[in-house]
Amino acid sequence: MDKETRTLEMVFPEDTNPLGNAFGGYVLGLMDKTGSYAAARRAKKPVVTVAVGGVEFKVPIRSGDVLELVSRVVKVGRTSIVVEVKVFREDFGGGPETRELATHGQLVYVAIDKEGRPTPVDESNDAG
Numbered sequence: 146m147d148k149e150t151r152t153l154e155m156v157f158p159e160d161t162n163p164l165g166n167a168f169g170g171y172v173l174g175l176m177d178k179t180g181s182y183a184a185a186r187r188a189k190k191p192v193v194t195v196a197v198g199g200v201e202f203k204v205p206i207r208s209g210d211v212l213e214l215v216s217r218v219v220k221v222g223r224t225s226i227v228v229e230v231k232v233f234r235e236d237f238g239g240g241p242e243t244r245e246l247a248t249h250g251q252l253v254y255v256a257i258d259k260e261g262r263p264t265p266v267d268e269s270n271d272a273g
C-alpha cells in the first residue's frame with residue numbers, strides 16, 4: 146500500500162492566468178490523472194473518480210515550473226480506493242534545492258465493470 150506513482154509535467158503559459166499562476170483546475174486535472182493511474186494499478190481494473198477532497202494550494206505554481214506529482218494509495222475499500230496526491234514544484238533547471246510542496250489532496254476512485262457499475266478491487270496487495 147505504500148508504493149508511489151510519479152509523473153513529471155511542465156507548466157506552459159496556456160495553463161496559467163494573466164498573473165502567470167497556474168489555474169487551479171489545471172492542477173486538479175493533473176492530480177486526477179496521476180491519482181487514477183495509482184488507483185487503477187492497485188485495483189487492476191479501470192476506475193472513475195467519485196470524490197475530491199482536502200485540496201490545498203499552498204504556494205503558487207508558475208509558467209515554466211516543473212511539477213512532480215506523487216500519488217500514494219492510502220486506503221482500499223470494497224470497490225473504492227483513496228489516493229493521496231502531492232504536487233511538488235521545482236524551477237526548470239533549478240535542481241532539487243528549489244523543490245517545494247505546492248499542492249496536495251485526496252482523491253477517491255471506484256473500480257468499475259464493463260457496464261460502469263462499482264466492482265470489487267483486486268484483493269491482492271502487490272500492485273502499488
Ligand SMILES: CC(C)(COP(=O)(O)OP(=O)(O)OC[C@H]1O[C@@H](n2cnc3c(N)ncnc32)[C@H](O)[C@@H]1OP(=O)(O)O)[C@@H](O)C(=O)NCCC(=O)NCCS
Pocket residue numbers: 193194195196221222223224225226253255257261262263
Ligand atoms: C462512481 C460511481 C460508479 C459510484 O456508483 P454508486 O452507485 O454511487 O456506488 P456505491 O454507492 O455502491 O459506492 C461505491 C463505493 O464508492 C464509495 N463512494 C461513493 N460516493 C462517495 C463519495 N462521495 N466519497 C467517497 N466515497 C464514495 C462508497 O463508499 C463505495 O465504497 P466501498 O465499496 O469501498 O465501500 C457513480 O457514482 C458514477 O459513475 N459517477 C460518475 C463518475 C465519473 O464520471 N467521474 C468523473 C467525474 S468528471
